[in-house]
Amino acid sequence: MQTPTTPIVRDIVLVGGGHSHVVALRYFAMHPLPGVRITLICTDAHTPYSGMLPGYVAGHYAYDDVHIDLCRLCAATGARFIQAEVMGLDREARTVQLRGRPDIDYDVVSINTGSTPQMRAMGAAEHAVPVKPITGFNQRWLQLLDKVAHATRPLTIAIVGGGAGGVELCLSMQYRLRAETQAARRADLAPQFHLFTSDGLLPTHNAGVQRRFAKVLAERGVQVHLQTHVAEVQAGRLRSAGGDWFDADEVLWVTQAGGGAWLKGTGLPLTDNRCIRLHDTLQSITDPRVFAAGDVAAMENFALEKAGVFAVRMGMPLAINLQRAVLGLPLQPYRPQRHWLALISTGDKFAVASRGALGFAGAWVWRWKDWIDRRFMQRFSVQGVDGLAGLSNMTTARTSATASIQLNADEAQQAQAAVAMRCGGCGAKVGASVLSRALQNLWVQPNPDVLLGLDSPDDAAVVRVPPGKALVHSVDFFRAFVDDPYVFGRVAANHALGDLFAMGAQPHTATAIATVPPGLDRQVEVTLRQMMQGAVEVLNAAGCALIGGHSGEGAELALGFGVNGLVDVDSHGQMTGVLRKGGMQPGDVLLLTKPIGTGALFAAHGRAAAKGRWVQAALQSMTQSNQTAAQTLRAFGATACTDLTGFGLIGHTVEMARPSGVQVVLDAAALPLLDGALECVQQGLLSSLHGANARQQHVVQNAAQAMTHPLWPLLVDPQTAGGLLASVPVSAVDDCLRALRAQGYPEACAIGHVRALPADELPITIDVRPL
Structure with a gap:
């Protein structure tokens, strides 16, 4: 649990664990901005590095070699990590909307969620496997490895997409599966590969690189279908726009990708493939609080390929502009490179380099690529390598200065109060208005035995003990150990109820006691709301009604509950079933x-x-x-x-x-x-x-x-x-x-x-x- 030494006055929220955001997190750690909280939201705790994915598929790397550990990265850099699925933005309320849990507030938000292939062919969404997001692909890839290992005939695998991503994936899969079947002495069951492209091979690369890969594909026995647009996918086969049917046990989709469907509901200006239209500052062209980078970004003045090199290079200028945005300073334009180097592997530790009109190849190119990729990944390891700072060398130090952030008069007064000598006793309670707003939308399990509860302004709750029952009471309280207040609230409530469950009691009512670090009213309110929402969901599910509690200021976030349960007593007042x-x-x-x-x-x-x-x-x-x-x-x-x-x-x-x-x-x-x-x-x-x-x-x-x-x-x-x-x-x-x-x-x-x-x-x- 990160414990800032200064009050939080601004929130930068990063949606997605893409290459730009992991680079930005390193920058934030090495250039901390006092009073600014960084939150990363991602559906997975590990994010793949696209440059090494073909090597992973080919069997040259293990899972951890090609994945950046976002949870560990956040712990090392002082950021909050929240594992959740993003459903949208409420740009008026300035919140990120999440599935199944409370929204996350932001002052500025950045979106770097990667992209998803545009699967417009009939039946493709049901019967084809998109390569992105890569987490979903990895699960299907592992299933395919097992399927090939137990096959009784050669499977047919179709790759839809003839760009660098499709060609590289095809060759890597073919290399790995051929090696697997040969090792098992089942070489006659090696899968057959078909590559479908509605254009030519690697259309954005020079003719020499295209010819080289056409030769490699032919030598490997991959059947390439040029100028063949896939119009329909069914179970076990696919159809071209010309009406020809092809058998396919597995169909993988590696075509031009775009942003997630949820972006359509944000009201942001998007391209046809749902990428966010941006100024050169990486800001949305209509909302200065929204930034984007990587595959989901569409710069108005530059047409960029969906390549990891651009996502990585966007990371530092993105981080600088996010900080400048919360400081109220002018932003700096990002100028992407005009020519960039692509290192495309052929699956067998051989690679082709492509840059503009240049192209060269060899095993040494693969070793060079391997060195570059490993060096990039080491920046996110614990120790680092070759003089590059690893996670253990990052600083998350915060100073007490917050004057650099522009605050309005009310915020400035709250920030000053938060760092001043704090009162004890009832002077340390959370303000009534903050507490009221934080709790106003909580739905509490109704209980007819609660005569006076949360909805009453009285000094204490009044609860009736039903006839034939005895009250079981327990209490638990501890400081936060995880930076997600919603999850912490769920754990704290679950922990407190454990004593009742162990004794066979039915949970009945609970009172809460919480401490929240001082800060701006908005940040205190949001933290308390998130924590209590998680806790109340657990209490409600157990049939336990929250009837009151106490909240106060403390150096660290903490939460506990006094919980009451009921057990049966017989006519002699003796407990039964305990x-x-x-x-x-x-x-x-x-x-x-x-x-x-x-x-x-x-x-x-x-x-x-x-x-x-x-x-x-x-x-x-x-x-x-x-x-x-x-x-x-x-x-x-x-x-x-x-x-x-x-x-x-x-x-x-x-x-x-x-x-x-x-x-x-x-x-x-x-x-x-x-x-x-x-x-x-x-x-x-x-x-x-x-x-x-x-x-x-x-x-x-x-x-x-x-x-x-x-x-x-x-x-x-x-x-x-x-x-x-x-x-x-x-x-x-x-x-x-x-x-x-x-x-x-x-x-x-x-x-x-x-x-x-x-x-x-x-x-x-x-x-x-x-x-």
């Missing part, structure tokens, strides 16, 4: 419903050392409710239960074993782990609570041996919104696990068993068999 920690029985099996490792992963994330896909997978796990799992465990006769949180697996297991008077044998090798958790602890990236939790070794019978096990750090790793830890009779274990997995807990597993406590032994022992 699961407690102390009910374990010898012979029971210990089940865990979610993987562990959140403490280590977010310790690593704070150091920009965790891969983005690890972080996003952990957040998905943390936002998954335990409610259904709790119901399932009860249905299969669970004898004891708790939720796995800050004290880690050892700490929470001993809380169950001691009151039960039993010994728990934990099978370290059986533990389900979040992706990347083991790698993080192996690098010594541990939670700040790890040391305190590790001192629980005194409850482990074979502590000396257990502490040498590779998974010991994860046995004491503190968890946030972890899974449920429950003991279940051995006869019900298999059916219970099947039910849990069918209900969306695929990592649920048995991690140990319960036995009678031997005399003079400790409550936990670790099975330390090798992994």
